[in-house]
Amino acid sequence: DADVTQTPRNRITKTGKRIMLECSQTKGHDRMYWYRQDPGLGLRLIYYSFDVKDINKGEISDGYSVSRQAQAKFSLSLESAIPNQTALYFCATSEGQPGEKLFFGSGTQLSVL
């Protein structure tokens, strides 16, 4: 089984719909992250959490919200999806060592029509 599991793998939704992407991990790491990947733009940080009570905005948090339900679970919500949120979304974890070695899930391909 994968250490970092994302569900769903693919999602097609319509503009204005609320959707949730889920992430769970078995690595025992405290730190969890949500990134989006767009062609030519690389990976950009949306939100991150250092523990259950600590949530921080990343570079591109507008239009997104997160919930850290437990050490192992971190979900990303799009309250009202728009087409420019079409992207590949990745959840990642880290041990928190200097330099932040990240461990990624397999990603969720989201299409907003």
Add this chain to the structure above:
Amino acid sequence: QKEVEQDPGPLSVPEGAIVSLNCTYSNSAFQYFMWYRQYSRKGPELLMYTYSSGNKEDGRFTAQVDKSSKYISLFIRDSQPSDSATYLCAMTPLGQLTFGSGTQLTVLP
């Protein structure tokens, strides 16, 4: 100007070739440097991790950091078709990573 610049490619080489992948950066505070490999429809996986300047070798892979020039490289010797992937550089002063946009590499059998 982006903090981290990476040639997007695509780069196509014959099997057995030496591959050089590069990134330049502008933030002199960066001191941790990484290379991630990403296969199609998979998440990135950490390939090489270096601190400060110098070289690090792991099998067919060598990571090189030149902080004076703000330039990092990943060399792949005896490249194999299984090396076909997108390679992302990443770096940080201490915490959050800044990623390059990735270079798509294809190794032809």
